[in-house]
Every structure is written in C-alpha cells, then in structure tokens.
Amino acid sequence: MIPFFSRWQAALGFALLSATAPAAAQTTAKTDSINIRKIYDQALLHGESYENLRQLTGKIGGRLSGSPQAQQAVDWGKVTMEKLGLDRVYLQEVMVPHWVRGAKEKAQIKPAKGKGIDLNVCALGGSVGTNGKLRAGVVEIDTWAELEAMPAEKVKGKFVFFNRPMNPTFIETGRAYGDAGDQRRRGAIEAAKKGAVGALVRSLSLAHDDFPHTGTMAYDEKVTKVPAAALSTNGADELSHLLKADPGLTVELEMACQQLPEVKSFNVVGEIKGSKYPDEIITVGGHLDSWDLAQGAHDDGTGCVQSMEVLRLLKATGLRPERTVRAVLFMNEENGTRGGNKYAELAKAAGEKHVAAMESDGGGFTPRGFGVEGDPAVVAKVQQWSPLFVPYHSEEISVGHGGTDIGPLKGQVKALIGYECDDQRYFDIHHTAADTFDKVNRRELELGGASMASLIYLISKYGL
Template identity: 50%
Template structure:
C-alpha cells in the first residue's frame, strides 16, 4: 500500500513498516478522537462570532477567523476568493397575531423567511385560508384574493429519510409566496420545516418568481401551526395581523475562504472539502453549518499532522452564502473552470455535526463503485451507508466539470429539530460525533488521493 510522508524525518521509521491502508485510516480516526481542536474551534465560531448571515459583520468576522486558523495550521496556501452576496436583514421582531378567533387573541411564534420583503410598520391584517400544500393553491385559487394563505403541509413524520421529507415539503417555503401572490394573496404563513412538534419557528429562504407580485412570508412553529389549523376548523373567519420589518439591502463584497495542501504529483488536480460559512441570523449556526466548516479545516489538519502529504492538491473550502443565494458555490465552480482547475472530487459536510454513518454521492457508475469499495475501511468506525444519492448545495455547481460529488452522511434524525432555528447552538453538538465526522472526511480524502483519476 502506498503512503507518503511530508516530514519523513519527524516520524520514526518503524511506523511505516507494515503500514496498511487500514492502519492509516485507523490512525486518522485515533488522532481525531484523542487530540483534535475541531470542537473548541467550533465553540469559538459559535460563541465569539455567533450567527453570520451573508453580508453581516459577523460573516466578515468568520471569514477572517477561518482564514487565520488555516494560516496558523501552516497550510501551504490560504486565500480569499471574492464573491458578491445578497444582504438581507430581519430588522425588529416579527409579530404574527391571531386577532379574531373563538379563542380570542393569540401571538404565534414566528420568523420572517429569508429574502422576504417586510410588511412595513402598519402591518397586514386579513382573513386566513389554509392550504395543505402547493397543489391545493390551484384548487382554492378563487378564494385567495385579499387573504393570508397558510401553508400547513407537514414534513412527513413517517419518512425515515428526513432530508427526503424536507425536500418534499420545503417547496412551500421556497415558492409558496409567489404561488399565492399569483392569485392575489396579501401574505403567506408557512408551517415550519420540521417533524418535531414544538414552539421553535424555522426560518429559511424563499425565492420570488420573476414577474410575480412580492408578498411577505413568515414561518410559525409546528405547535402554533396546529393551533391555527384548529381555530380555522372552529371559527370563521379567523383573522391574523402580521408585522415584519425585514428588507433586502444592496449586495455586499464577501469571500469564499480557501486553504490548501499542495499536491506532490498532481498539483493541478484538486480535491475540495468543507461546508458553508454563512448561517441564518438566529441561533449560532452550529450544526448548519459551522460543524461542516470546522470539519473541513480539521480534515486537512489531520492529514498534515499525520504526515500524509497529498499527491493531488487538497483544499478546505468555506463557501459563503449557501443559505440565501448560493453565490459562493456558484463562484467557486466558475473560478475552477476559468482557471482550468480540474476537480476530481468534492466532499461537503452540511447535514449537521451528528454521528457519521456513511457518505452520499453523485457521479458516474465507476466513481460510485470506487466509493462503495472503500466501505470496508470505514466499517470499524461505524460508517456503513455508501449507496444513497446526494452531495451538497455548494459543491453541486462542480458537476458541470464531472467532479465526483460526495456528502458526509451523519445520522439525520435530530437535524431538523435545530435547522434554521434559535436552537442551533454549540451545546447541541457532541464532541466525539463532530470529531468522527472530521476523521471520516480526512480518511476519504486520503483514499481518493491514493488513486489515479
């Protein structure tokens, strides 16, 4: 089996005797579980910098922090890649209030959706009409004019694959506003994207369709969505008052943050690994996606610390603006194409810092067969799922050059309790689970790097 050493003199010779691929993989995990700084690094990002929506001062601070961290680790090259990002601000706290119902007045726990326009200081007061999903808008189109449309389609609770359930329901959040506006609605309320029944509203981005009126949009907690739905069954009409102060400002100069270990044999072929540096403006962006960023940096640190000098150039990338635009991922792929940087593979961690159970992927049959063949190296470390399709939002644009796209797959049962909420804080991340995810990506980078592509 092949091995390569960055500082041969620093390692005792007998370490190399009998070095198998499995023992190298095991060393990566052992190093991560015994002396990794990934957890305190995430703590710094969450507690000292905090949430970091694109265009915010905190996002700029996160750019500076991760750049310096990679310089301190002695990566060969660390640089910023300019990206213009949208700048949306929430403004003062939202009000979403049932003003007329059998149960009297009731304030609902709400967050404006990212990219939404605000109602202005006078708010919007109107009768509410409930729909079970996008399909029902068309059926009820004659009743929507002048109303607030309440999208109450749940994330299917019985679906084990939580990201699939999310994918099926999130269309309401993304396009519900434009769909309702088409028929004269004044605003929309969305049931939060979670299978949990609790009081936590989940924000997230919407996309206004071109040539359609833009109307305000908010998400309410699932418990409040059930309450509102109950009221609508017993009271006619139910009226709601919505007041939001969010607005879209001028675009801001921001950056993807990139650190790399130069390849010894194929310096012009790249493997990229990382997550997105921006987060929503509530909570601390711990699972989404501080964890993925810190794991990406840690993957390179692990390889370097263990003297596993890469044959291909390996990059840790902190993509900016995944949450409300995707500008970082788009710019990265464009630059790669322009600079003739052949990206062999890219690995993204954007499903939270939970216990890793495998990898998802998108690529050719041959690429996927190679990934599946490595499963045996990971079984001792608890990873077993290597066949599901996937990748990541930020690496997706690299598909145009045939890059093998891979997503770290952690256990997904708890992710949507925290996703896009005030509850996505550092304390909800487990140290060992975070370390195992970083080690998994480092181990996979090592395996990819050993082969010719």
C-alpha cells in the same frame, strides 16, 4: 449498564475482504487500514474541530451573508487556517445578497371574539416586510391542488396558510424536508398569484415545539412580492385548530425585514499541495454563512470546522496527500449559493483539474457514510473502500447527492460527495434559534471529521 464488547468484531469484514485479495493488494489495504486508524486516533485524541466550533459559534454567532458577523467569520476562518501551516491560504471575492430581518417579528391570531393569541413566527429569508401591521383573514391549504382549485375570490386579500407537515414516515429526515420544502420555497409566489396578501408557512420540522424555522424563499419577478413568514409547528397546529371553529379569524403580522444592496464577501480557501499530482484537486467544504436566528452550529459551523480538520489531520498524521487537498469555507449557501458558484467559475476559468469535491452540510452528528454523485464506475470505486470504514460504522457509501456548494462543480469533477451522518435530530433545530453549540457532541463531530479525512486520503492516493 451496556454491553462491553459489542460490535468491534465488525472490523473482521475488512480482514475477510483482504483474505481473498492478492498479496500486494493485501499489503496496500493493510497500510490504508493503519493510516485510517491514525487519522481517527489523531481526531479523537487531539481534535481541534470542537474548540474551533466553540469560537465560531460563541464569539461570532449567526452570520448571514452581508452581515458584519459574516465578515468576522471570514477573518476568523482565514486566521484559523493560517495557523495550520498550510501551503496556501487565500480568499475568493464574491458579491452576496444582504437581507436583514430587522426588529423581531410579531404575529397574533385575532379570533372573532376574545383576546389575541400570540404566534411564534419569523420571516422567511428574502421576504419583503409588512410595512407596518398587516391584518388579513386566513385560508389553510394542505396541497397545491387545493390552492389551484380554490376560486381567487376566496384567497384574495387573505393570507394563504401552507400547513402540510413533513412526513414522519420517511426514515431519512432529509427526504421529508425535501418533500415539504416546496411550500416554503414557492408559497409566496403561488399565494400572490391568487391575490393573497401574504404566506404563512408551517415550519419545516418533525418536532412539535415553539421554534419557527426560517430558510430561503423565492419570488417571481412577474408576480407581486408578498411577505412570507414561518409559524412554529405548535403555532401552525393551533392556527389550524382555531380556523376550523372560527373561519373568519384574522392574523396580524408585523415584519421589518428588507433586502439591502449587495455586499462584497469571500470564500476562504486553505490548501495542501499534492506531493505527486499537485495539479489534481480535491475539495472539501462547508458553508461559513448561517441564518441569523442562532449560532449556525450544526448548519453549518460543523461542516466548516470539519473541513479545516481534514487538512489538520492529514498534516498531523504525516499523511501528505499525493493530490492537492483544499478546504473551502463557502460564503452564502443559505440564500444565494454565490460562493459555490464563484468557486466553480474560478476553477473553470483557471483550467483546474478537479478530481472530487466533498461537502459536509447535514449537521455534525455521528457519521454514517457518504453519498456519491458521479459515473457508476466512479461510485463503484468509492464503494470498494467501504470495508475500510466498517470499524468506524461509517461504511454506508451509496449513490447520493453531493451538496449545494459543490453542485456548481458538476461537469468539472469526477465525483460530488456528500458527507452523511445521522439526521434524526437535525431538522428539529435547523434554521432556528436552537441551532447552538451545546447541541453538538464533541465525539460525533470528531468522528465525522475523521471519516471525511479518511476518504479524502484514499482519493488523494488512488485518484478516481
């Protein structure tokens, strides 16, 4: 059993605010409160985001830039938006990288004595292949200083094994991800500088399990490109354990991944024209591409269907926005941000006036609020609306980070807004084969779309 009548009185927060405000402001606040309630009711009673996500993840699945599935996702996004009866649905052409994994990767620990031990690995996105089997010794590295201090002859011809775990004491898992992510991003470069033949990187996860986590990595054109693979956290623990007893062990890695020529692709854009200020634009988006290992459900199918749902909610509630609202399904967030760059470039070229841009790319979990990047006065204006979100437990509005795809709009827009939700489970499944539709809860997804639509509604009414 659970409490029956728990926290709903939190809504009183808003009443208290209103009580001290002038009568006209009270009426406006009341209208906003009622309209936001309409948005949530519409989302919870008639939401379409969950069924849209089922289609995107189930019928198309993983959709890495340049893949046939990415193109199917573009077609699907366009058709799905067209059904919403918007003022305009269109594509923005953009060239994207085309990296392919090839056959499933294989790896084995080869101890000095005894049988090989299979390791769960996957290529990091963008890695070169191994050109057959690549077998070498292993040096484990926990800090960059360790690698720097190490004589080149100890590294030469070996794999560098980056095994610094995500820090579980960070309450926000995104911070832990950022903190440990340098190993994945720079590992292959720094390893190769010391003469290593490859990089093995502990997966960016706080869970202890067998899923390797892919994700983008970088090369430096001045440094030899060596293959880079992620090990599952269990695999990394095992390799580390075995290395202590048997420093001479080797690892054999086989990866067939490669970079193919660039491919033409698209952002998908849907638009409701503003009734009063059609030239002032508010963008809301997620990314349509996903890693290839699973279905790209939380990353970022949820952001896509929520962004489309924002438009549907505004239409279905009759809350026609005073400013233009655009949902954008960005292409190529995962390994290039070409779609985000193209969107900002076209906006600039057309001399568009952008008010705000919002991104949902942290999973489709229960909403917490928003992180706002902008001038202090703009942040303060958004924060003033926080009491309206108290009844929905979505009132955390803080100085924060917008997102990768809307980032290129910086300087052209007053606020970059990141939709923020509970992130405790996100990195357990992020970039793995486990990022599937069944991990998404319908209500959590719908509440997120409603909270995004509510803030978009307020910005469209009051500007920033």
